[in-house]
Amino acid sequence: MSTTWPPWTSPLAPNLKRGHILAPFTTLKIGGPAEWYFAAETADQLVLAITTARAAGVPVTLLGDGSNVLISDLGIKGLVVHNRACQIERRGDHLYSESGALLSDLVNRSRHEGLTGLEFASGIYGTVGGAVFGNAGAYGRAMSDILSAAEVLTDEGERRSVAPSEFEFAYRLSASGRKRWVILSSEVALQSGSRDAIGAEIDRIIAIRATKLPADLPSAGSYFMNIEDPKAEHGKIPAGQLLEAIGSKSMRVGGAGVYERHANVIVNLGGATAADVLALARQMADAVRERYGIELRSEVRFLGEPLDWQSVRRV
């Protein structure tokens, strides 16, 4: 690492922590230490932390709400920036937010303001930045349908407004990863509607989700992506359907198991390690490949130091 790191003379210094354990910041409650950890409370702090680290040659990992990641038991080298920049503002029929705002807070704000169009995102965990990054969605709608503007920090350190088309959205994917963009803020385009109708739809979706997803057990939602197939209903074969058929619900490795009510959700039953989750996911994917010749792709992103997980316990 460069001698300009850590930046003790910078305004970042008081909040820079060494060896901070990341498990509590993930919905799976798994993950080792960040070599360096900084919680950014504003978009400006986010930019300062990332540009300072990059200038010193320190690798940077951005963490939103940790709801779509599996963090290595060995932790993450370099600086982990935890995005807590959460301002939300109404701009006409649009809602602007900093990227660390929770999607659930944006949904609640749309209900409060009587703005319709965001109901599909009810109950989806994570930050707005994470949702744009992974084009989060449900019920046939996704962030790409409503995003109207965004500001990013480019790999070259430039703060730039980008058009939605520049994200090249696809199913649970945007070009932000490939372009190494950090999403700083965004705007979604909504329409004015009846507050009661919007509220009723949000409550309806949350109630449905509560019957399918574990509220009491740590998870990262669906582990594998659905399989795109133009011949299938809605253009996709649900990964959960294939996993149900191969009996994934009875699979378990160490503290990681498959949720009893959803064959595509891995839960932390207590004391699970990232190695347990990876080994379980591999068993699930192997079984689907053997039966159907289909290669499942992980929706959950692995972050941090590689693990020798193939040699871990198999129960």
Ligand SMILES: Cc1cc2nc3c(=O)[nH]c(=O)nc-3n(C[C@H](O)[C@H](O)[C@H](O)COP(=O)(O)OP(=O)(O)OC[C@H]3O[C@@H](n4cnc5c(N)ncnc54)[C@H](O)[C@@H]3O)c2cc1C
């Ligand atoms: C119970 C449960 C249910 C879920 N249901 C759904 C669902 O229905 N639909 C769905 O799409 N997802 C679902 N998810 C997954 C998750 O909620 C989404 O993927 C969410 O958008 C992730 O946001 P996050 O802030 O937690 O991102 P994180 O998990 O913190 O990060 C995910 C990736 O995004 C990157 N990232 C985060 N913020 C930014 C940023 N500002 N700029 C650039 N990169 C960034 C990170 O570096 C990382 O690579 C569910 C998760 C859970 C736990």
